[in-house]
Amino acid sequence: MRKRNSGKDKLITVALHVALAAGLFFAAFPIYWMLSSSFKSNTEIFALPPTILPKAFTLEAYAAILGDPVKVRFFFNSYFVAGAVTVLTVLIALLAAYGFSRFNFRGKGSLNTIIISTQTIPPITLLIPFFGLVVSYGIFDTYVALILTYLVFTLPYAILLMTGYLNTLPRDLDEAVAVDGGSSWTALWRVIVPISLPGIVATSVYTFLLCWNEFLFALTLTKSTSMRTVPIGIQLLMGQHAFEWNQMMAMSVLGSLPLLLIYLVAQRYFLAGMTAGSVK
Template sequence: MARRNTRREKLITLALHVGLLAGLFFAAFPIYWMLASSFKTNGEIFALPPTILPHVFTFEAYAAILTDPVKLRFFFNSYLVAAVVTILTVIIALLAAYGFSRFNFRGKAALSTLIISTQTLPPITLLIPFFGLVVSYGLFDTYAALVLTYLVFTLPYAVLLLTGYLNTLPRDLDEAVAVDGGSSWTALWRVIVPISVPGIVATSVYTFLLCWNEFLFALTLTKSTDMRTVPIGIQLLMGQHAFEWNQMMAMSVLGSLPLLVIYLIAQRYFLAGMAAGSVK
């Protein structure tokens, strides 16, 4: 009996490992394919049968992107918009979250529900109204158009995430500051913010990713090549007569690098922040 159990357990473990490997392959292969293709020539990408490893290992695609000021501009735009949105989101969301977490005011519950409800709308349904607004305010094809639009999507989630995080911090701390001679403002910036780093990092990473990856609004609300962001830049490489697949893949790799670096640096805080904000 015991022997049969051991055999069964081994089979289950084997099946589990096979399943996990299949999952890993499914998740990792597209990333590998992106990496491998970025080091191939455009001709090799179309080779049949496809080559798993580049026959000719070349940095040609990377050189083409990194020496082209137009393409570098896409990166600059993406960094600028994502950074500005992240900073603004964290500051505004922190103030709102502190209000929700620490003060009772009329309409608090209704406002909270309203914030959550904005998350239920598919962004595409707001595309035309936003386009109309942006054009009528003369913001079309500007950074402001992207920053303001992205804030609409990043703020609700950031407010919810940070409110959850601040709720886990004891109110005694705010009261200790009050007794020590400080205002709510002092409590927020001198005590609450420094100990909320995990929550702030989690919110920042989420916001940065959202902005960095955004395609739909960036495509609709900008027009000139000078204002385009990385996702649009990749799409622009699909020409009418030629597809620069190796450059598209190289640009995708370069576009993913900041995210990877941010994840690696912030991973510890990100996980802690997510847990602290959600568990309690």
């Protein structure tokens, strides 16, 4: 162990804590400012000098958002689309991962490479052909358009994540089912799925976040206000009024709640999902 007696050593410890505090300010101040502004009146936000704590604490911004059916609809749309995509992605990815993890077949290696490389395809490249497709199939401005397009972006990484998880499960388990004369399908549902819950949760978290954050496709493939999701709603709010900053911040806080909650409740799964294939 290192000796800790010199004054120099103490100085280093102090310097480290100063740096940690500076880092904390850098990381957290913008978020604190969003939160505190959401509880201020619109005039107080630009008060000089700025008020660190809301002087006149008010919930009027939240009341304005939650009392407006148009804005509540944005939230419903976001939850609905993200929820639907999550269910579909997990199901489809689970099947594919099972195929990858438990079978050897021709073309496995190249399929795997294709799936890895699709993760980095620029969304803007797919946007134009999707727009063409969506318009020609008459699903412009519908949930179907959003769900189908989101599925394409969530699936590749969900497959990799699930395959990685299934590979950690011992093969004797499903082989036992085969010895008893059961099919691989039975083994999947009876044996694999019940013990894959951590993998399924991590995949769901990742998928949900990706959908919740999506902006470009929601912007382009929907048009009517009733079809818009939260990110677009925030943008609309910005253009509409002469900058109701407190409402914009309240909506941002509400729009961040699912991510914050998931992070707090399921930090481990959240990090598992985010580190190897970041959401952004």
